[in-house]
Amino acid sequence: MKELFKINQFNLMASDMIALNRSLPDVRLDGCKTKVYPDHLPNTSIVIVFHNEAWSTLLRTVRSVINRSPRHLVVEIVLVDDFSERDFLGKKLEDYARTLEVPVKILRMEERSGLIRARLRGAAATKGQVITFLDAHCECTVGWLEPLLARIKEDRTAVVCPIIDVISDETFEYMAGSDMTYGGFNWKLNFRWYPVPQREMDRRKGDRTLPVRTPTMAGGLFSIDKTYFEEIGSYDPGMDIWGGENLEMSFRIWQCGGSLEIVTCSHVGHVFRKATPYSFPGGTGQVINKNNRRLAEVWMDDFKDFFYIISPGVMRVNYGDVSSRKSLRGALKCRPFSWYLENIYPDSQIPRRYYSLGEIRNVETNQCVDNMGRKENEKVGFFNCHGMGGNQVFSYTADKEIRTDDLCLDVSRLNGPVVMLKCHHMKGNQMFQYDAERLTLLHVNSNQCLDMPLEEDKMVPTLRDCNGSRSQQWLLRNMTLNL
Ligand code: UDP
Ligand code: MN
Helix, strand or coil, X not given: CHHHHHHHCCCHHHHHHCCCCCCCCCCCCHHHHCCCCCCCCCCEEEEEEECCCCHXXXXXXXXXXXXXXXXXXXXXXXXXXXXXXXXXXXXXXXXHHXXXXXXXXXXXXXXXXXXXXXXXXXXXXXXXXXXXXXXXXXXXXXXXXXXXXXXXXXXXXXXXXXXXXXXXXXXXXEECCCCCEEEEECCCCCEEEEECCHHHHHHCCCCCCCCEECCECCCCCEEEEHHHXXXXXXXXXXXXXXXXXXXXXXXXXXXXXXXXXXXEEEEEEEECCCCCXXXXXXXXXXXXXXXXXXXXXXXXXXXXXXXXXXXXXXXXXXXXXXXXXXXXXXXXCCCCHHHHHHHCCCCCCCCCCEEEEXXXXXXXXXXXXXXXCCCCCCECEEEECXXXXXXXXXXXXXXXXXXXXXXXXXXXXXXXXXXXXXXXXXXXXXXXXXXXXXXXXXXXXXXEEEECCEEXXXXXXXXXXXXXXXXXXXXXXXXXXXX
C-alpha cells in the first residue's frame, strides 16, 4: 500500500479495490433534492486533462459522469493526455473508451504542456454549449449537473463551481464538503477556503440552496458557457504546468463583468493530495512563481505589492510577455483590482486602503517586529531586520490594524504581550493609532504604547505606559499619510 501510494500520492491500492461505478451518498441539502430545473438546459462537453493519472481514479471519474448525468445533456467527454508515460493510458484507454455509452475523444499533447494548455486544447475540441472541466480523480454525485447548467441558462456570464466534496486520499471514503466556505487567497497568492461572510448569507436571505458568489475558485471543477469562455479570454496560455490559473480566471471573470459562483446544490468529489506526484520541469517554485507573476502583473494593479513585498525573491523570476493579456484587459474594459476588493471581496486579507506595508522597525534597537513563523494565538517576536519580506512584513491599514495576511497584532491586557489573532475588524484590542511625529504606536483600548523592553535578557514586544523613550518609537516601511 505504501509503495503504491507514492505513485499518485493517494492510496492507489484502496482505489483499485473499489468498483468504478460505486454508489455514493446523496449529500445535498434537503432543499436541493426537490428543486425543479427547466426542461431545455444547455448541453455540455466534459473536459478532463491528466498527466500520469491512475487507471481506477480516471475511469471512476468518467463512469461517474456517465452514470449520474442525464444522457442528453452530455455531448461528449474529452480526455486530454498531457504527455503521460504510462502504457495503460495509451491503447488500453482507447479500447476501453469505445465501450462507453457516451462519445469519448482522446487528445494527446505532443510534449508536457501543463494543465492550462492541455485544457485549452481540450476546450477547442468541444462541441457542447457549455464546457465543464473536471480533474482526473473526481466523482460526480446524483443531481450534480442540472443545477450548474440551469444557472448558466439563466445567465451565460455566470461561471459555476460545484461544492467540492472530499474523497479521502487514504481510504477513498466520500465526505461532504461545506456550503459555508468560499474561495479566497492570501498574500502569497495561495488559494484558501474562508467562511462565507454574513453579507453573502444575507444577500441570499439565508437560503443555503442558492448559489454563493465566491471571490475565487479552486479551479479544478467548473462549468462555463463555451462562447463566454472564448470571449472572456479562456486561459493565459503563457502559464505552465499548474498554479495561478484559477486566481487569474477568478479575477478576470469578476473584473470583466461576469460572476463566479458556487452552486451549492451540485456536489462533486475530488481526491485532495498533500503532495504533487508529478515533476515540474524547471522547478516547482519557478513555475508557480512565474504563473503568479503573470496573474499579479496583469490583474492586481498596485496591490501586487503585497505579493512582492512578502516574497521579494519572486521578483527575480522571469514571467515572459504579458502584453496580449494586458490588451485583453483593455479590450474587455475590465475594472481595476480595487473595485474587485471593494465590491466582490471586502473581507479580503489584502486591505483596500492602508498606510504602510513592510517592516516595522524599532528606533532604539533597530530590530524589526517578526512573527517568527508562529501561528495564530502566539506571541510576536523581534529579530534583526533582514529585508527579505516573509515574517517581517506587516501592513498598517486604514482600519488602524497591524496585520500580516489574516492575522492582526492583538493585546488583551495591560502591560500584556502582543499576540497574533485572526483579524476581526471590530477595532477593540486590534486598534493601534500611529503618531507620525512621535513615532509611537498607541494601543487605543489600553491607552498604552507598543514597546520593546528588556525582560529576562530578551526583548519582547509588549505594551507599556507611554513615556517618550526611544524603545517606544517605530518606523513603518513605505508609510504614506494620504490615503
Ligand atoms: N495535470 C496535467 N498536466 C500537468 C499537471 C496537472 O494534465 O502538468 C492535470 C492533473 O492530472 C489533474 C489536473 O491537471 O487532472 C489538476 O492537477 P492536480 O490534481 O495535481 O491539481 P490539484 O487538484 O492538486 O490542485
Ligand atoms: Mn486534483
